[in-house]
Amino acid sequence: MxxxxxxxxxxxxxxxxxxxxxxxxxxxxxxxxxxxxxxxxxxxxxxxxxxxxxxxxxxxxxxxxxxxxxxxxxxxxxxxxxxxxxxxxxxxxxxxxxxxxxxxxxxxxxxxxxxxxxxxxxxxxxxxxxxxxxxxxxxxxxxxxxxxxxxxxxxxxxxxxxxxxxxxxxxxxxxxxxxxxxxxxxxxxxxxxxxxxxxxxxxxxxxxxxxxxxxxxxxxxxxxxxxxxxxxxxxxxxxxxxLRTAMGAVERALDALATTGTLEGEVPSMLTRARLYELIDYAGYSDFDADVFTFEVPDGTRGVQA
The missing domain is CATH 3.20.20.60 (Phosphoenolpyruvate-binding domains)
Known part of the structure; x- marks a missing residue:
């Protein structure tokens, strides 16, 4: 992360x-x-x-x-x-x-x-x-x-x-x-x-x-x-x-979009949302964020010496 x-x-x-x-x-x-x-x-x-x-x-x-x-x-x-x-x-x-x-x-x-x-x-x-x-x-x-x-x-x-x-x-x-x-x-x-x-x-x-x-x-x-x-x-x-592989795929997708008006036919070859989130490690960030915002602040009066 x-x-x-x-x-x-x-x-x-x-x-x-x-x-x-x-x-x-x-x-x-x-x-x-x-x-x-x-x-x-x-x-x-x-x-x-x-x-x-x-x-x-x-x-x-x-x-x-x-x-x-x-x-x-x-x-x-x-x-x-x-x-x-x-x-x-x-x-x-x-x-x-x-x-x-x-x-x-x-x-x-x-x-x-x-x-x-x-x-x-x-x-x-x-x-x-x-x-x-x-x-x-x-x-x-x-x-x-x-x-x-x-x-x-x-x-x-x-x-x-x-x-x-x-x-x-x-x-x-x-x-x-x-x-x-x-x-x-x-x-x-x-x-x-x-x-x-x-x-x-x-x-x-x-x-x-x-x-x-x-x-x-x-x-x-x-x-x-x-x-x-x-x-x-x-x-x-x-x-x-x-880069060549990716740009080749981009060009083919744009050609398909211009020709058919939709990218429906290209969806099976796309990186899925789930796989993208996996690569970016969304789960790790979510776990870290949850730990931060569910942290219980201890009572500040405990253990305090005059």
């Missing part, structure tokens, strides 16, 4: 322990705080706050238009609602090293378990669009070093993302990721890998967990969890899937 039962520190420690176990961690993008209950109920291991989702919710393209404040606010709203660790897309850190340092501390205050920073130029663009540009390796490594230095909780996971695969090729991307690990990255996110062999190459090159981005309609195939685990990937990320 109200907030997650686990503290941010506990969730950060849980994420690190889970990654150390060697088991694949499945992170699903939450397009609203409410959706975290469904992610947890599905047995998934983590929640993601996608920069692409935040920008889309604001009616903006994913080209670096969102601000640190907007992303941190959504990250805090999501982290508040779940005991699962939350990983947030921090883009390029919203600026250069000092901005990166502030981003890290703001995200720490938001309660996330980890964040990833990328090596695109600032402002960035969606990792699956053409025309991306990356900064030089030293500049990107400096961002990671600044992030590691700025964090106050050593358990906060700092992940380095590289978009160099589509710009400079796999060899260059691997070398960049190695440099980012040397700069202090706790995990790596090689964007737009094209084959399982690509992931296998990255896994062999670094000694930190590797994330695989499984975004629909992107450049990379939608590998299965079993396939990714087989080549040593430790985080399978589904960043925009829930």
């Amino acid at each position: 109200l907030h997650a039962a686990k503290t941010a520190s506990q969730k950060r420690q849980a994420l690190r322990s889970a990654l150390a176990s060697g088991d694949l961690q499945r992170f699903v993008g939450a397009f609203t705080p409410l959706s975290t209950s469904l992610v947890a109920g599905g047995g998934f291991e983590g929640v993601y706050v996608s920069g692409a989702v935040v920008s889309a919710e604001l009616g903006l393209p994913d080209i670096g238009l969102t601000t640190l404040t907007e992303v941190a606010q959504r990250a805090a709203q999501v982290a508040r609602t779940t005991d699962l660790p939350v990983l947030v897309d921090a883009d390029t850190g919203f600026g250069e090293p000092m901005n990166v340092a502030r981003t890290v501390q703001v995200m720490e205050d938001a309660g996330v378990a980890g964040l990833h920073l990328e090596d695109q130029v600032n402002p960035k663009r969606c990792g699956h669009l053409d025309g991306k540009q990356v900064v030089d390796t030293a500049t990107a490594a400096q961002r990671i070093a600044a992030a590691v230095r700025a964090r106050r909780d050593p358990d906060l996971l700092v992940m380095a993302r590289s978009d160099a695969r589509a710009v400079e090729g796999l060899d260059a991307a691997v070398e960049r990721l190695k440099a980012y690990v040397d700069a202090g990255a706790d995990a790596v996110f090689p964007e737009a890998m094209l084959t399982l062999a690509d992931y296998e190459r990255v896994v062999a090159a670094v000694d930190v967990p590797v994330l695989a981005n499984l975004t629909e309609f992107g450049k990379a195939p939608l590998f299965t969890h079993a396939q990714l685990a087989e080549v040593g990937v430790r985080i399978a990320l589904h960043p925009v899937s829930l």
Whole structure:
């Protein structure tokens, strides 16, 4: 009720322990705080706050238009609602090293378990669009070093993302990721890998967990969890899937309403009122409220000493 039962520190420690176990961690993008209950109920291991989702919710393209404040606010709203660790897309850190340092501390205050920073130029663009540009390796490594230095909780996971695969090729991307690990990255996110062999190459090159981005309609195939685990990937990320699923359903419902003048035919596929109340935990709030208003105030004269 109200907030997650686990503290941010506990969730950060849980994420690190889970990654150390060697088991694949499945992170699903939450397009609203409410959706975290469904992610947890599905047995998934983590929640993601996608920069692409935040920008889309604001009616903006994913080209670096969102601000640190907007992303941190959504990250805090999501982290508040779940005991699962939350990983947030921090883009390029919203600026250069000092901005990166502030981003890290703001995200720490938001309660996330980890964040990833990328090596695109600032402002960035969606990792699956053409025309991306990356900064030089030293500049990107400096961002990671600044992030590691700025964090106050050593358990906060700092992940380095590289978009160099589509710009400079796999060899260059691997070398960049190695440099980012040397700069202090706790995990790596090689964007737009094209084959399982690509992931296998990255896994062999670094000694930190590797994330695989499984975004629909992107450049990379939608590998299965079993396939990714087989080549040593430790985080399978589904960043925009829930938003796409939900908005697809919204569009179909609106089409039906415009065509038939009623949503009667759509009702069977809707989330029921009872299920919505269950996800929000109405019962918990009701019990708490009842306890407050049925509390008997003791007689103030008893036990009072002159």
